[in-house]
Amino acid sequence: MTERTGPGGTAGTSKDDKGGAEPTGGEQSSAERSGPDHEEHAANGGTAPEQGEGELAGLGDQAVEGGTRPAPAGRTREGMFGVRGSGDTSGFSGLRLPAYVPAPAERPFGGWFDDVVDDLVAALDERGTRGAIQQVTIDRDELTLYIAADEILNVCRTMRDDASLRFELCSAVSAVDYGVDVPQRMHVVYHLLSMTYRKRIRLEVALDWDGGEANPHVPSVVEVYPTADWHERETWDMFGIVFDGHPALTRILMPDDWDGHPQRKDYPLGGIPVEYKGAEIPPPDERRAYS
Amino acid sequence: MTTPETDLYAPERETTEGTVYTVTGGDWDSIVDSEHDDRIVINMGPQHPSTHGVLRLVLELEGETVTQARSVIGYLHTGIEKNCEYRTWTQGVTFVTRADYLAPLFNEAAYVKGVEKLLGIEAPERAQVIRVMLMEINRIGSHLVCLATGGMELGALTGMTAGFREREEVLHLLEYLTGLRMNHAFFRPGGLAQDLPEDWREKIDEFIKVFDERLGDYDKLLTGQPIWKQRLEGVGYLPIDGCLALGATGPILRSAGLAWDQRVVEPYWGYETYDFEVPTETGADCYSRYLVRVAEIHESLKIIKQAADRLEPGPVMVEDRKVAWPAQLSIGSDGMGNTLEHVRKIMGQSMESLIHHFKLVTEGFHVPAGQVYTCVESPRGELGVHLVSDGGTRPVRVHMREPSFVNLQTMPAMSEGGMVADVIAAVASIDPVMGGVDR
Numbered sequence A: 001m002t003e004r005t006g007p008g009g010t011a012g013t014s015k016d017d018k019g020g021a022e023p024t025g026g027e028q029s030s031a032e033r034s035g036p037d038h039e040e041h042a043a044n045g046g047t048a049p050e051q052g053e054g055e056l057a058g059l060g061d062q063a064v065e066g067g068t069r070p071a072p073a074g075r076t077r078e079g080m081f082g083v084r085g086s087g088d089t090s091g092f093s094g095l096r097l098p099a100y101v102p103a104p105a106e107r108p109f110g111g112w113f114d115d116v117v118d119d120l121v122a123a124l125d126e127r128g129t130r131g132a133i134q135q136v137t138i139d140r141d142e143l144t145l146y147i148a149a150d151e152i153l154n155v156c157r158t159m160r161d162d163a164s165l166r167f168e169l170c171s172a173v174s175a176v177d178y179g180v181d182v183p184q185r186m187h188v189v190y191h192l193l194s195m196t197y198r199k200r201i202r203l204e205v206a207l208d209w210d211g212g213e214a215n216p217h218v219p220s221v222v223e224v225y226p227t228a229d230w231h232e233r234e235t236w237d238m239f240g241i242v243f244d245g246h247p248a249l250t251r252i253l254m255p256d257d258w259d260g261h262p263q264r265k266d267y268p269l270g271g272i273p274v275e276y277k278g279a280e281i282p283p284p285d286e287r288r289a290y291s
Numbered sequence B: 001m002t003t004p005e006t007d008l009y010a011p012e013r014e015t016t017e018g019t020v021y022t023v024t025g026g027d028w029d030s031i032v033d034s035e036h037d038d039r040i041v042i043n044m045g046p047q048h049p050s051t052h053g054v055l056r057l058v059l060e061l062e063g064e065t066v067t068q069a070r071s072v073i074g075y076l077h078t079g080i081e082k083n084c085e086y087r088t089w090t091q092g093v094t095f096v097t098r099a100d101y102l103a104p105l106f107n108e109a110a111y112v113k114g115v116e117k118l119l120g121i122e123a124p125e126r127a128q129v130i131r132v133m134l135m136e137i138n139r140i141g142s143h144l145v146c147l148a149t150g151g152m153e154l155g156a157l158t159g160m161t162a163g164f165r166e167r168e169e170v171l172h173l174l175e176y177l178t179g180l181r182m183n184h185a186f187f188r189p190g191g192l193a194q195d196l197p198e199d200w201r202e203k204i205d206e207f208i209k210v211f212d213e214r215l216g217d218y219d220k221l222l223t224g225q226p227i228w229k230q231r232l233e234g235v236g237y238l239p240i241d242g243c244l245a246l247g248a249t250g251p252i253l254r255s256a257g258l259a260w261d262q263r264v265v266e267p268y269w270g271y272e273t274y275d276f277e278v279p280t281e282t283g284a285d286c287y288s289r290y291l292v293r294v295a296e297i298h299e300s301l302k303i304i305k306q307a308a309d310r311l312e313p314g315p316v317m318v319e320d321r322k323v324a325w326p327a328q329l330s331i332g333s334d335g336m337g338n339t340l341e342h343v344r345k346i347m348g349q350s351m352e353s354l355i356h357h358f359k360l361v362t363e364g365f366h367v368p369a370g371q372v373y374t375c376v377e378s379p380r381g382e383l384g385v386h387l388v389s390d391g392g393t394r395p396v397r398v399h400m401r402e403p404s405f406v407n408l409q410t411m412p413a414m415s416e417g418g419m420v421a422d423v424i425a426a427v428a429s430i431d432p433v434m435g436g437v438d439r
Helices: A036-043 A113-126 A149-161 A228-239 B080-084 B092-096 B104-119 B125-153 B157-178 B200-223 B226-232 B240-246 B251-255 B286-310 B340-349 B351-363 B403-415 B420-430 B434-438
Strands: A133-139 A142-147 A169-177 A186-194 A199-206 A217-219 A242-244 A274-276 A279-281 B013-015 B018-020 B039-044 B056-062 B065-072 B329-332 B335-338 B370-378 B381-389 B397-401
Touching: A113 A133, A113 A142, A113 A149, A142 A149, A142 B370, A149 A186, A149 A199, A149 A217, A169 A228, A169 B370, A169 B381, A169 B397, A186 A228, A186 B381, A199 B370, A228 A242, A228 B403, B056 B420, B065 B403, B065 B420, B080 B092, B080 B397, B092 B104, B092 B397, B104 B125, B104 B370, B104 B381, B104 B397, B125 B157, B125 B200, B125 B286, B125 B370, B125 B420, B157 B200, B200 B286, B226 B286, B226 B420, B240 B251, B240 B403, B251 B286, B251 B381, B286 B420, B335 B340, B340 B351, B370 B397, B381 B403, B397 B403, B403 B420, B403 B434
Parallel strands: A142 A199, A217 A242
Antiparallel strands: A133 A142, A169 A186, A186 A199, A274 A279, B013 B018, B039 B056, B056 B065, B329 B335, B370 B381, B381 B397
């Protein structure tokens, strides 16, 4: 442990800054995010600040070569209502808000976050895994580690087995689709829980996927966390992310022969004709009106 | 094959896996004869009274022993998570409440806890106490359904009638307090939809009196009953390491001896100030899970009493007018709607109030960008909600970590190698609610 602060260290944690008289305001929020790093971040126009090589928040060998890669988490917003091409005369159509990008946290992280990150870095070094951590983000008192896709299995195994970490329970595996035009739009999210130390942590993998025909791939963590079996099947079903090494990656909620992955942002809500017993049932908006 | 005559409605058919028979009742001997071995793959459900909802089980049997068991889900998938992305943050409550329909208030609780964390606000004291009280009432109802349907599936029909009778008391009370029996949509980001009715205290006292009288009946009816014990003891065994590997939480984990309860380990809404125990057992079997649930009903009753005693008058919604719902509800001659004073104000007096009302109701409030994972202890375990906001008035992603979904994965581990009748007991002890499993 190098830079240890007592509990309640504030750098990077935004909890203490929030909860004022009007915490939400009426404004769009990315520019209002509390905490110094957020403001600096917004001033940079939503791109991740440059980091020195290998000097990512003291991660040593674990930092990805060449500093951080931006981990986008949102689309740019224009105007007040998101209306386009309507001859908006409100005067607000010129508003431009950059996409929200989670800001990298700076040392000291505060609380137990420094300990966990240091322990993880040490444990990964010990096991010969390098370049696993892309970014550390602390937001609303929650620790998020952005992990390189091909190292997620090693990181999960280390998280479970290392005596100083002991994240025994994988609460959930899921994905987030940040939208069609967002680079690295597909993120796989792992929520781990250490019952020994009573800590929760989020691992996030931003997948290099351009939205093309080929599905994005990520290694499966079922061999480390058997509970991830159904979670990964659901994520495949809903987002079309292929978990390499999963024992039986089949659809789980949708019918086996369903086309498409419903929770992708380019998949519509409703309007899908459904085939049932050989007959095709049109989507609700195309059915006969009975009035 | 010696079917006497072909059944018109359920004919057999040939597949690549062999002959598929549809059994509509009758004798096994008419179907299974000497030319087959004892290995039978049977499909059970999704429309079967003993599978605890629209759950389909595919069981491979050697005689009466289950060699492999798999569950097939998705029959109740309604796209709750996808739908939430097309509604405001407040409207999301009415979607998530429909996931686990036996514990609707817990879905709402996990969701609003997440939204409040994203917003950086906290509900007022009175709202938190009411939330705790309502959740514990709901927990009793949910556990009673588990006992009732579990009893029914095992043939203990008196358990069913007793359980549903008591659950009716729970639903009556919830209807009186929140306006609806199920799918209340009563918790809102920032507080509650409205305050409790004026005579809530009498109703709660009546409820507690009834339960103090009747809860002992379950011990008389089931706990010591030899048949009940024989059906459950040593059945559906899942020790603590199996629970952790498969992600099982809630009564399953506590029946294996680990006192893990979100209300205690990560307290929220003042749970740390209530005096209650986390019941555990060490049997790790169906009977232990039954005992844990009955004990939890008693503990919930304790919490309800404490919450009712400490409930002070005060606001039930945050002061922030940018988040708080603009209107208060009241019951008029034509049903429930906005209060007359509010309508009078926005229609007759204040244009700004009308604009504010319109904006907040149609567009909703902006939630600062970021993501959170929050969880509450539902009757079935850790109910988590992962929320992602991009700063807009609608969520980018709402994911529910449903304990039913996760716990159902333990079914093969509990039932493979056992008797086919014990599969029913194991599934009943997991207590999956398919609305939550499929969402």
